[in-house]
Amino acid sequence: MEGLEGIIKRHPFFAGLDEAFCALVAGCAKNVVFQAGEHLFHEGEPAEWFYLLRQGRVAMQVAAPGRGAVTFQTLSEGEIVGVSCLVAPYRWNDDARAVELTRAVAMSAQCLRQKCESDHDLGYEIMKRFTPILIQRLHAAQLQLLDVYGASA
C-alpha cells in the first residue's frame, strides 16, 4: 500500500515539491474518508485541517435563509478543500459536505503553519501553491456573481 508521502507527492497540489519538503508535510497528514452526506467542516468552526482530495466530490455550501444549503462550488479529485486554514482567524466561512464517498489526505493546519513558520522556504512553496487557487476561486466567484447565464445577461 502506498504511503502518505507518496500520495502527497503525486497529488497535483504538491506537484514538483522537493522530496524533503514532502517528507516534512507528510508529518502533518493522515488519510480520511467521508461518506456521502457527511460534512468535512461547518461554517464558524476552527479551520484545523485542509484536505487534498483523492477521490469523490465535495460541495462547498452556504446556508441561505429560505433556500437551505446553496452549493456555490464543488471540488473533486486532485483539488484541495479548506484554503481558509492558512489565513487568520483560521475559521471556516462555509460548509463542506461530501456529495459522494470521498477519500482525502487531511493535513493539520496548525502543524503545517508551524512548519511553514520555522522554514520559510517551505512556507514560500506552500504559498506559491495556495495563491493561484485563491485567485482562480476569486475569479470564478466574480463570474458567478455576474450571473452570465441569466436572462438579463
Next chain:
Amino acid sequence: MTPRVARVLRRRAETPQVFTLELEPVGDGPFTPGQFNMLSAFGVGEAPISFSGDPAETERLVHTIRAVGPVSAALTGLGVGDCVGLRGPFGVGWPMAEAEGRDVIVVAGGLGLAPLRPALYRLLGERRRYGRIVLIYGARSPGDILFRRELEDWRRRLDIEIEVTVDHADSEWRGHVGVVMPFLARAVFDPAQAIALVCGPEIMMRFAAAALRDAGVAEESIYLSMERNMKCAIGQCGHCQFGPVFICRDGPVFSYDRLRRLLTVKEL
C-alpha cells in the same frame, strides 16, 4: 429578403423560459451547424435564431429560443399549426471540415448549447472522422440545463467526454458546481492539434478562449459564435457591425485570433 411562411410542427418546453420549435423545412436548403435563420412573429418583429437541430434531418427545422424580448416571447408562444416567417439560412457556421482528424473541444454556456447542438450531432454522427470529443457545458442552475435527456444519452456513450457544471445548486444536485474554465485545464485532449468550438455569453467565451489558449490551443483553432443586434442578416444594414466585420455576414462564427483584440474594446 421576403420571409417564407412555415408552420410550427412541434413545440417543446426545455426550461420555463426556453422552448424548441420544430418548423416545416421551407428555408433555402440545408444548413451548416452554427448558421441561423431570421424568424418573424407576424405583427411583432424578426429575430436571428440559430439552428439547434440535426443538420442531417431534412423533415423539419429546429430552433431553440429563450423568451427575453417581444419577438422571442411571441415566437415561444406559438403553438402547433401556427405560422412563422422564415428567412435563411444565413452566416458562417462552425468549421466542421477543419475539425476532421482533430480533437474537438466544445464549450457551451447557457443557451449557447443550442447553436452547438448541430455540431455535436455532426461530430457524433460521423464519429470516426474526429479525434477525442470533449463537451464542457455550463448552465445557471440544474433546472436551466438544456437538452438534459440528450446529454444523459450522450454521456452513456464511451466516445465522448461530457462535463456539466452549474453556477449554483441546492443539495439535491450531485453534479459539478463552478465555472467552465477549470474543466478545460483538466480535460484530456491534444492541444497541439485540437480545435475548439465555443458559444455562450460573451464574458464566458472571452475567459474560456483565454483558458483554451493557456492550455495550448492555437488562437486560430479556437472558434467563437458571436451575438449582436442582427437585422438584415446579409451585411447591408450595419446593425451588427463589430469593428471591421458584420456578425451576420462574416460570422456569427469567428476564429479567436480575429476577435481577441476586439473583444476587449469596451465601446464595441
